[in-house]
Amino acid sequence: MSFLSPTLRLENLSTQPIMSLDHVPEAQRYNKQHIVAQWCAPINGKMYRIELEHGTTSGRRMIWVNGREVLRRDWMFKLVGEDTFLIESSRCIIRVDPAPGFKYEYSLYIDGKPHAQYTEELTRQYRLWLITSETGQEYRIMLKLDTLSLYVNDELREEAVNPKKQLTGNGIFCNNPLSAPFWQAVFVQGGTDTHFVLDQIQFVLQARSSGNKHDGIVHTLLADGSLVPEAKIQEIMQEPVSILQTN
Template sequence: MLPCIIALFYSFSPPYSLEKMTDLVAVWDVALSDGVHKIEFEHGTTSGKRVVYVDGKEEIRKDWMFKLVGRETFCVGAAKTKATINIDAISGFAYEYTLEINGKSLKKYMENRSKTTNTWVLHMDGENFRIVLEKDTMDVWCNGKKLETAGEFVDDGTETHFSLGNHDCYIKAVSSGKRKEGIIHTLIVDNREIPEIAS
């Protein structure tokens, strides 16, 4: 009988590295008002291990679980948006991983979000700015922070004023005149219109 030799190799690396993420099974990018967040999920199908990372930071770790299917719920972003990863068996030892945001599938959430927000990206003074308007609350976010704003009624609609450094900005809201289109929001920075990006 041949002797059995077991060699253990340990490598010490930062808490967040691909080296340690050997059971990585799913990655999602989720656009919220405070930015785009990366959600990564590890699932050890032999140990039941579950690890959730949000923007590289470990949010949940469960090392040994007998139940391989189930769900993990956690919060994402500055507004503490509820997220849930569903783990379902599809056949034998194959699993399906789905992400829900605020109780909706990621696809449905993003479709709804594109109707309730406007997003602009601009570069000025050597810096990138991602500006998001939440239409339902008229909150304005820039690079992950909610901005102080001042609303004003004007002849053809409303203007929501704010500043970015030394730059005067406002979001103008005017009626499209068409029921299906609703209100059109336009970002103006230093009297220049900024094109909206698809969210």
């Protein structure tokens, strides 16, 4: 006589333990409370938040990039080691090493460089500004110094080249200065002003000579005439995930 209910007979039970999370939707698998390490880094002009989930009992390791799963190992007998994954064309490695007191150390390498070194080198190649409009829209504006490429929320913005556009009184080449999705550089005394409009905010990216070889060109950003403080890439770690989210 079986003490099991008719639907739970032994022959109906799985012979293999269920260790996979495939049956759980990705949105439910992502849980900030399970994250043990996180990093932030610019790659090809886009900002990425890299997060690691490490189950110290099961050995499960999950890697998330901007809130999306890129690698998952549901069951691992070895709790330490490394996992490799790609972000665009950059090769990334997360290492899990033992630490004193039955703890673990987590390290990220990007293109063969430790995260701290990679980020420090990239910081010198970019300028970054963060601003939120009155409608609540977050904007992350990044300038790549070697190519002067302008990125807005990870999207490369091209310079407007259209002879039919007319120069407005404030130096902006556009038909509708409140909704134009492009930018235009204008030469001024001592440098250049790059004008663009986002969410009815008039932006001016100024480039001026610092007067010495060490500092080179100084870039400042104005929003409706007010100075936008420059942000550091490391400060993005404190920002909401939404500002790093990509579709």
